[in-house]
Amino acid sequence: MAEAALKTDPVAAILEGREVLATGWSAAARSDALARLQASGLPERRDEYWKFTRPDTLTQAQAPQAAVMADDEAPLFDEMDRLQIVFVDGVFDAEASDDLALEGISIERLATANSDLHWARDVYGVLEKRGQDPVSRPLAALNTATATDGILIHVTGKPSKPVNLIYNHKSDSSDATLHHCIKLDAGAELTVLENGPAAARLNKVMEVEIADGASFNHIRAQGRNHERRAATHLFARLGTESEFKSFTLTMNGVLTRNEAVIELTGDDAKAHIAGACVGDGDFHHDDTVFITHDAVNCESRQVFKKVLRNGAIGVFQGKILVKAGAQKTDGYQISQSLLLDGDSQFLAKPELEIYADDVACSHGSTSGAIDEDALFYLRSRGVPHADATDMLTLSFLAEAVEEIEANDLREEILDRLTGWLGRRRG
Amino acid sequence: MLSIKNLNVKLEDEDKQILKGVDLEVEAGKVHAIMGPNGSGKSTLSYVLSGKGGYEVTEGTAELEGVDLLDMEPEDRAAAGLFLAFQYPVEIPGVGNMTFLRTAVNAQRKARGEEEMSAAEFLKVVRAKAKELKIDADMLKRPVNMGFSGGEKKRNEILQMAMLEPKMCILDETDSGLDVDAMKLVAEGVNALRSEGRGFLVITHYQRLLDHIKPDVVHIMANGRIIKTGGPELALEVENNGYADILAEVA
Ligand SMILES: Nc1ncnc2c1ncn2[C@@H]1O[C@H](COP(=O)(O)OP(=O)(O)OP(=O)(O)O)[C@@H](O)[C@H]1O
Ligand SMILES: [Mg+2]
Numbered sequence: 323m324a325e326a327a328l329k330t331d332p333v334a335a336i337l338e339g340r341e342v343l344a345t346g347w348s349a350a351a352r353s354d355a356l357a358r359l360q361a362s363g364l365p366e367r368r369d370e371y372w373k374f375t376r377p378d379t380l381t382q383a384q385a386p387q388a389a390v391m392a393d394d395e396a397p398l399f400d401e402m403d404r405l406q407i408v409f410v411d412g413v414f415d416a417e418a419s420d421d422l423a424l425e426g427i428s429i430e431r432l433a434t435a436n437s438d439l440h441w442a443r444d445v446y447g448v449l450e451k452r453g454q455d456p457v458s459r460p461l462a463a464l465n466t467a468t469a470t471d472g473i474l475i476h477v478t479g480k481p482s483k484p485v486n487l488i489y490n491h492k493s494d495s496s497d498a499t500l501h502h503c504i505k506l507d508a509g510a511e512l513t514v515l516e517n518g519p520a521a522a523r524l525n526k527v528m529e530v531e532i533a534d535g536a537s538f539n540h541i542r543a544q545g546r547n548h549e550r551r552a553a554t555h556l557f558a559r560l561g562t563e564s565e566f567k568s569f570t571l572t573m574n575g576v577l578t579r580n581e582a583v584i585e586l587t588g589d590d591a592k593a594h595i596a597g598a599c600v601g602d603g604d605f606h607h608d609d610t611v612f613i614t615h616d617a618v619n620c621e622s623r624q625v626f627k628k629v630l631r632n633g634a635i636g637v638f639q640g641k642i643l644v645k646a647g648a649q650k651t652d653g654y655q656i657s658q659s660l661l662l663d664g665d666s667q668f669l670a671k672p673e674l675e676i677y678a679d680d681v682a683c684s685h686g687s688t689s690g691a692i693d694e695d696a697l698f699y700l701r702s703r704g705v706p707h708a709d710a711t712d713m714l715t716l717s718f719l720a721e722a723v724e725e726i727e728a729n730d731l732r733e734e735i736l737d738r739l740t741g742w743l744g745r746r747r748g
Numbered sequence: 749m750l751s752i753k754n755l756n757v758k759l760e761d762e763d764k765q766i767l768k769g770v771d772l773e774v775e776a777g778k779v780h781a782i783m784g785p786n787g788s789g790k791s792t793l794s795y796v797l798s799g800k801g802g803y804e805v806t807e808g809t810a811e812l813e814g815v816d817l818l819d820m821e822p823e824d825r826a827a828a829g830l831f832l833a834f835q836y837p838v839e840i841p842g843v844g845n846m847t848f849l850r851t852a853v854n855a856q857r858k859a860r861g862e863e864e865m866s867a868a869e870f871l872k873v874v875r876a877k878a879k880e881l882k883i884d885a886d887m888l889k890r891p892v893n894m895g896f897s898g899g900e901k902k903r904n905e906i907l908q909m910a911m912l913e914p915k916m917c918i919l920d921e922t923d924s925g926l927d928v929d930a931m932k933l934v935a936e937g938v939n940a941l942r943s944e945g946r947g948f949l950v951i952t953h954y955q956r957l958l959d960h961i962k963p964d965v966v967h968i969m970a971n972g973r974i975i976k977t978g979g980p981e982l983a984l985e986v987e988n989n990g991y992a993d994i995l996a997e998v999a
Contacts, residue, residue, distance in 0.1 A: 693840075695838045699834070702799070702822050703855075704855045713843055717843045717891075721841075
């Protein structure tokens with residue numbers, strides 16, 4: 323009896339073969355998360371929050387296979403001076419990584435960080451838990467409960483170079499659960515770069531605690547691997563006069579759900595999040611963003627652009643919640659898609675919920691084809707049809723890419739997008 | 749240079765005939781002007797010649813130096829030497845004016861099997877030509893036509909023409925929206941390009957532009973046809989008396 327019940331319960335099924343560590347500094351957070359997961363259950367198609375994205379391949383016990391794609395492109399950020407931390411199929415690779423030492427920060431591997439007095443106790447599962455209200459995020463709770471690896475970064479100063487988390491996907495059936503915690507002390511600064519497909523299926527959580535006056539900059543590229551699946555959560559909490567900037571590039575991948583949950587809890591804080599995604603064929607990309615303004619005079623900005631072709635699907639669910647008392651809030655949200663053919667689809671649900679009276683919030687969402695007048699104008703000047711289409715496509719994406727402040731990084735991302743378009747000529 | 753014979757054009761999606769047998773011959777080295785009431789089909793003619801979609805040629809031919817234009821893609825017509833200065837230049841967010849111009853110049857050169865212009869050379873040439881047209885550096889940097897005033901857009905069209913050095917230039921109401929000084933600049937830009945090997949078709953409503961760009965031949969277009977052809981004096985007649993007399997004459 324008991325066994326039959328276990329088999330039909332999806333939560334029990336996905337927990338099978340996963341361990342919820344009962345010892346160490348994270349044990350309490352893990353068992354707490356497990357209880358949250360058991361209370362909420364896993365996401366289902368009928369859940370309002372998953373209306374546009376089927377969760378089944380993310381929640382089934384076995385990760386669906388994903389062929390490793392031969393990639394002849396040099397990895398992103400290759401030329402940069404950065405501290406490299408490598409994960410292969412979700413497992414830290416010490417050999418391939420640099421020494422985990424850099425002035426101004428301390429870095430530890432989640433799997434081996436076992437001091438009882440660990441700072442990460444105040445971050446691990448803490449921001450994730452806060453992010454479960456008002457909408458539950460069961461995959462994040464599952465992650466907190468069962469994460470097997472990840473990185474813990476405590477930033478006390480202003481390190482001289484970025485930390486680059488590099489993911490390699492080597493096995494067709496890898497199922498990775500990674501959990502990163504980053505804590506920036508008052509006035510500290512850090513840039514985190516992420517790139518590469520992490521596994522056949524990835525469940526990743528990144529929690530970022532940003533103290534007063536600190537600044538966090540995040541640029542990630544989700545690896546151009548056609549069959550991979552990923553559910554990621556980015557939780558951030560911002561203190562007074564702090565800054566959070568995040569940009570994500572997604573090229574291909576059969577299924578990606580990127581959730582970002584950002585809380586502005588100190589006055590005069592700023593959170594900017596942007597994404598550019600290009601999808602061709604069997605591609606489903608979902609950006610789900612929830613920004614809470616809970617302090618005075620904060621600014622939030624969301625800029626998401628998607629280029630879709632051959633039946634690719636793009637989803638945007640973005641919410642700005644302005645709590646009572648969060649006066650002088652400046653909230654901006656734009657989500658746009660460019661559909662390169664009639665088979666592709668963009669599904670958007672922008673939301674504003676405002677309980678303060680002195681705020682300026684705006685949102686917009688559009689979906690459309692290439693502008694025929696612009697296309698003809700370019701062609702009438704001699705620019706061939708395919709080049710003109712690419713120019714207009716890149717210019718559409720540029721608005722999101724321009725959210726990246728650093729010139730060299732912006733150029734690198736644009737190069738990747740140009741390359742992606744170039745490979746689809748014909 | 750440009751030879752149009754019995755051109756009949758209807759809208760692709762609608763049963764609406766717009767051009768009803770246009771005959772027109774522009775010789776190399778000559779400037780022809782087309783005038784005519786609103787809605788007579790002047791812009792349609794310029795669009796059909798440059799290959800805009802949405803129109804269907806039901807009869808007739810259009811050739812540039814003996815080559816059939818109507819079968820070519822718009823970009824190939826451009827590379828073959830056809831240029832249209834738009835009545836309503838298009839704004840293109842996100843594409844820099846300079847990038848656009850250089851891409852266009854080099855795409856045409858490549859299509860013709862010519863050597864591409866280097867970045868440095870291009871910059872030098874474009875700066876000089878922009879200066880003549882009083883287009884400042886900021887306008888060159890901005891996205892194509894974005895935030896340009898009406899007159900700035902028209903000057904930008906002439907800059908493109910100067911950079912592309914086409915054989916056959918069609919100017920669709922390039923004078924509309926220009927102040928008196930800008931009109932002179934534009935006319936100078938056009939006159940600087942006048943040469944033995946180049947033809948012009950200037951669509952306008954006003955004699956004033958033709959004071960600066962002296963036409964060799966003036967055509968009157970009405971209801972999808974060229975109804976009268978004459979010398980520069982025809983433009984003066986229109987300026988003074990409107991179209992009533994001419995329309996009555998041919999009716
Ligand atoms: N795409 C279109 N759809 C519907 N009607 C069109 C279209 N293009 C042209 N027309 C019609 O064809 C006729 C000719 O238009 P066109 O723009 O060529 O006139 P025009 O001579 O350039 O006029 P103007 O002097 O006002 O610029 C007009 O009646 C116009 O409404
Ligand atoms: Mg017109």
